[in-house]
Amino acid sequence: MKVLIKGGDLISHSYVGKYDVLISDGRIEKVAKDIDNDNGYREIDASGCFVFPGFIDMHTHLREPGFEYRETLDTGLKAALHGGVTTLACMPNTLPAIDNKANVSFLLGKSKDLHLADLLVIGAITKRREGKELANMGEMKMAGVVAFSDDGSPVTNSHIMRRAMEYAKSIDLPVISHCEVTELSNGGHMREGWFSTYFGIYPIPDVAESIMVARDIELSYLTGERLHIAHVSTKRSVSLVKQAKRDGIPVTCEVTLNHLLFTDEDLFDYDTNKKVNPPLPTRKDQDVLYEAIEDGTIDILVTDHAPYAPHEKEVEFQRAPFGISGLDLFSNMLFEVHRRSGIGMRKLVEAATFVPARLYRLEDKGDIKERNLGDLVIFDPTQTWECLPEILYSKGKNTPFIGKEIKGKVIATLKNGEIVYDAEEGMMRRVEEIEAR
């Protein structure tokens, strides 16, 4: 069965502009102008739409095991496809934590059986994410993890972090660091600045992040380990990463779509759906984040998808947990970043496809080109829709966009050349199709 996507506006590393894409046996066979359909290919009309490579979101929380009331693999992976994400990595801050091979195998096996988006697993750096003893990194690598992180918490002890980075280097996997000096951030709920003062919310200073960014860059310098800084949100962090890259230290970093779309000023309504850690940046810092995407200091874009149950967020601002649900709206948020920042679509799309594929060595993903997997998103930038809770596949309705009008719409998501999400039909029943074959 061959699928022909006609008339779309491709935005990818290899092709930008009007091209048709022919997919056969799950892979892209041909990208060219005006491919004729005289062989009875299944044709998808993408005229007026963007065609992106399937997005790769390297920072999500899917809550399984342990917090299934917030999200499950099933709901999370469906939310991903709804948002145009065909490959995603989940963080290990579950209960129990993903700190051993059995838990890794459980997630990988279960996600494969679901036949939705591809799941990558990030293993914990330390046992139970306690920051004390190294987790069984080697075993987890054999079970298939792509990186290590204690995300949600920092590895506070510098010595443990050093040893973890050395060990991870010896098995050739990167470490992703959640940088936060908790002595400085504890008790705080938003970025320290004029708006935290004005809103009377206990603040978190920007250096709570950058101090640890500096430490981990130094440890990367010492150990030579590939270091990836999670959710960079301040100008000081950007400046440190930029200098480290100049110095040839193997450091990369990411920014979340939330930090590109909202600022501390947006917390005027004390909306807990905008409460996130690291806290939303000041406008000045957000401008620096935009520049850092343009100049390549920031490598990749992620959601940091953090779903919560409604009752957890419907509380006083300072009592609410940190986190924003993002997978369902990945394409929309990325498009919105383009509209607000003026950063070119190609740059943004690459930062969520080609670059993460390169960093995590996902060889046949992240680009629209011959022989890559047929993972594609068809996105109509002109349609608008109302973001109602029931439309989101994620159990987490905690997004600032809830109830709002949204510009642009995912028309279809293809995984391995098959339509897995269709705006009209919803989630396609791939499992049955596959079993029937």
Next chain:
Amino acid sequence: MFKGRDVIDVDCFNKEELLRIFQTAESFKEILSRPIKKVPALRGKRVCNLFFEPSTRTRISFEIAEKTLSADVTNFTASTSSLKKGESFKDTILTLSAMGIDLYVIRHSEPGAPVMLKRYTNAVVINAGDGIHAHPTQAILDGYTVWEKKKDFTNVKIAIIGDIYHSRVARSDMKMFRILGSEISICAPYTLLPKDVENYGVTVAKKPEEAIENADVVMGLRMQLERQSSGLFPSLREYNEMFGITPERMKHAKPDAILMHPGPINRGVELDSYTADATYSVIPEQVTNGVVTRMALLYLLLGGVQIEGTD
């Protein structure tokens, strides 16, 4: 121009509106001196005092104001409430909403609680203090007190000395006195100043003497002992020595300057005992003014019937 509005913070009013509140308060002052301290202005209106944080002074002040205006008053305090049984803020409000409340007065330890309350009710909301965010009715009574004494704001210098960081009163006062056009000079160790405090339009003085210099109004703020353990200052003794308002320091103010304090006072900490009791202290008057300004607000927001002696 007031009816149905919420008072989340004092900067929801412009100068003209604030002056109108002061004038209304002035006309209410006479009622408190009558033998029968009651007018039917808010008869049939249901007011609920929602106190999620313990408070005696503010709650009593509101209650007297409400009862003087003949409103039906319901008190809800966290200690007697179902909150202790684990009921959420949201459910508490949803339950109360079914009871036909016209106006809520809310005090809460969390900033933004009055904004959150607005999500679940159409009633008028008055913020009676939310965390370290705002305390607009205290600011309005402070503004009225200054108006009563000085009859002017534009040529008035206000000095605020003390723990501004943890003071919702200071935060609302800074906003209001700037709206009214006064000059404000503040002083505290930097550990007790919130980030970018200059953005309120105030000057930060290095020493209390400098802030008090030529001031018409000197305001002290409560200093709490527990701040010491969080590393914000070394000791109450040192704090008093360096930032306490003493008769000596008051000499830097204008001869007719007044001393204010939102209470309760820590004698020997932020205020010297002599200072607190001195003739320039208007602290007891602030309490009376709290009642009349709250009466004025309730009356204006609920659009009460005309009463004799008011316009």
